[in-house]
Amino acid sequence: MTAPTLSGEPRPGIEVPDARGRTHLDRAGRDLDRNPRVVVRDVRLLTSNWYVTRVTTFDFQHADGRWSRQERETYDRGDGACVLLFNTAARTVLLTEQFRYPAYVNEHPDGMLLEVPAGLLDDEDPEVAIRRESQEETGYVVGEVHHLFDLYTSPGSVTERLHFFAAPYEHGSVHHGTRAGVHAEGEDIRVVELDVDHALGEIGHGIVDAKTVLLLQWAALEGPFSSASWSPAESPARRWPGARPRPRLTVPPVRRPVRPADVSPERSPNHPTPGGSMPHVEEALLAERMAQAQREAARARAVRAVRLRRRADVAARRTEVLAVQAERAEAAADR
Numbered sequence: 001m002t003a004p005t006l007s008g009e010p011r012p013g014i015e016v017p018d019a020r021g022r023t024h025l026d027r028a029g030r031d032l033d034r035n036p037r038v039v040v041r042d043v044r045l046l047t048s049n050w051y052v053t054r055v056t057t058f059d060f061q062h063a064d065g066r067w068s069r070q071e072r073e074t075y076d077r078g079d080g081a082c083v084l085l086f087n088t089a090a091r092t093v094l095l096t097e098q099f100r101y102p103a104y105v106n107e108h109p110d111g112m113l114l115e116v117p118a119g120l121l122d123d124e125d126p127e128v129a130i131r132r133e134s135q136e137e138t139g140y141v142v143g144e145v146h147h148l149f150d151l152y153t154s155p156g157s158v159t160e161r162l163h164f165f166a167a168p169y170e171h172g173s174v175h176h177g178t179r180a181g182v183h184a185e186g187e188d189i190r191v192v193e194l195d196v197d198h199a200l201g202e203i204g205h206g207i208v209d210a211k212t213v214l215l216l217q218w219a220a221l222e223g224p225f226s227s228a229s230w231s232p233a234e235s236p237a238r239r240w241p242g243a244r245p246r247p248r249l250t251v252p253p254v255r256r257p258v259r260p261a262d263v264s265p266e267r268s269p270n271h272p273t274p275g276g277s278m279p280h281v282e283e284a285l286l287a288e289r290m291a292q293a294q295r296e297a298a299r300a301r302a303v304r305a306v307r308l309r310r311r312a313d314v315a316a317r318r319t320e321v322l323a324v325q326a327e328r329a330e331a332a333a334d335r
């Protein structure tokens with residue numbers, strides 16, 4: 001447990017709200033029990049000035065069965081979402097340019113980074129968040145938007161999971177050089193429209209933001225700029241991005257049958273003798289991991305089925321609209 005202050009004063013971010021209205025920030029992670037090889041012992045809040053830094057003490061069971069006590073700091077800024085705005089016909093992408101102090105202090109020449117529009121979730125659904133961010137950071141109001149995958153961006157220290165999206169934009173609707181961003185939050189963003197081949201050529205030089213590189217390479221390898229012909233007007237949802245199964249990452253809570261370290265490692269009945277292994281525990285862990293993997297796969301299949309049904313419904317609606325438009329166009333041509 002986090003020790004109370006010597007003065008007995010209630011601590012901001014724990015017992016009383018911090019400057020951003022948050023309390024109980026030291027509770028995160030205390031009830032984690034999905035992985036039987038990890039037992040969280042203590043969580044201490046280090047800072048909650050803007051985002052949240054904690055140090056967590058946990059016992060970890062190594063591959064040879066040995067337990068060790070570890071401490072890890074985590075930087076928690078919530079989860080985020082980002083989107084590649086692309087125009088297939090013009091072969092362009094819409095990026096943002098803004099000052100990023102953390103990059104500047106780490107040797108970036110001027111800290112002005114080219115990035116895809118992105119932002120934090122603010123307790124919203126990722127798709128809602130990315131629509132809002134796109135509008136705030138480029139002025140463009142996104143129509144259809146495709147969820148691609150979710151990735152941990154820096155899993156050794158940053159808790160963030162980033163939701164990746166792609167969305168077509170109308171060429172000419174937003175001008176290169178437009179100023180955007182939420183000024184009240186200090187954002188000062190310049191919209192940058194780039195030829196996609198130019199952008200790809202800038203990877204590692206003018207474009208050094210990981211999420212942006214990832215989305216550009218995805219677009220070139222298997223997205224709208226890949227060699228496979230793809231057109232949003234034809235069949236966006238069927239050909240892409242649903243061509244390959246991409247189950248959304250789920251981290252469901254799993255009840256485990258064994259809790260090898262609910263007592264301290266020293267007193268654990270499962271604590272191995274020096275140099276010894278724990279076959280009974282390892283077998284149980286293996287069986288549990290396999291069962292968990294099967295449950296996750298089943299869940300992913302169910303999620304995928306729901307998503308495919310949704311796409312089929314969208315495609316059906318789109319077909320109806322296109323049929324009406326075709327009829328109108330034919331009627332106009334006959335006149």
Ligand SMILES: Nc1nc2c(ncn2[C@@H]2O[C@H](COP(=O)(O)OP(=O)(O)O[C@H]3O[C@H](CO)[C@@H](O)[C@H](O)[C@@H]3O)[C@@H](O)[C@H]2O)c(=O)[nH]1
Nearest residue numbers: 050051079080081082118119120153160162185186187211
């Ligand atoms: N006052 C203050 N404001 C801050 C601080 N840190 C960030 N902000 C402000 O908080 C806002 C966050 O803006 P978002 O657009 O929601 O997030 P982002 O920083 O663009 O994050 C995106 O890019 C990151 C870097 O690649 C990603 O990590 C993140 O997931 C997301 O995609 C910005 O206005 C920023 O200036 C701080 O320490 N103090």
Ligand SMILES: [Mg+2]
Nearest residue numbers: 117118119137
């Ligand atoms: Mg942003």
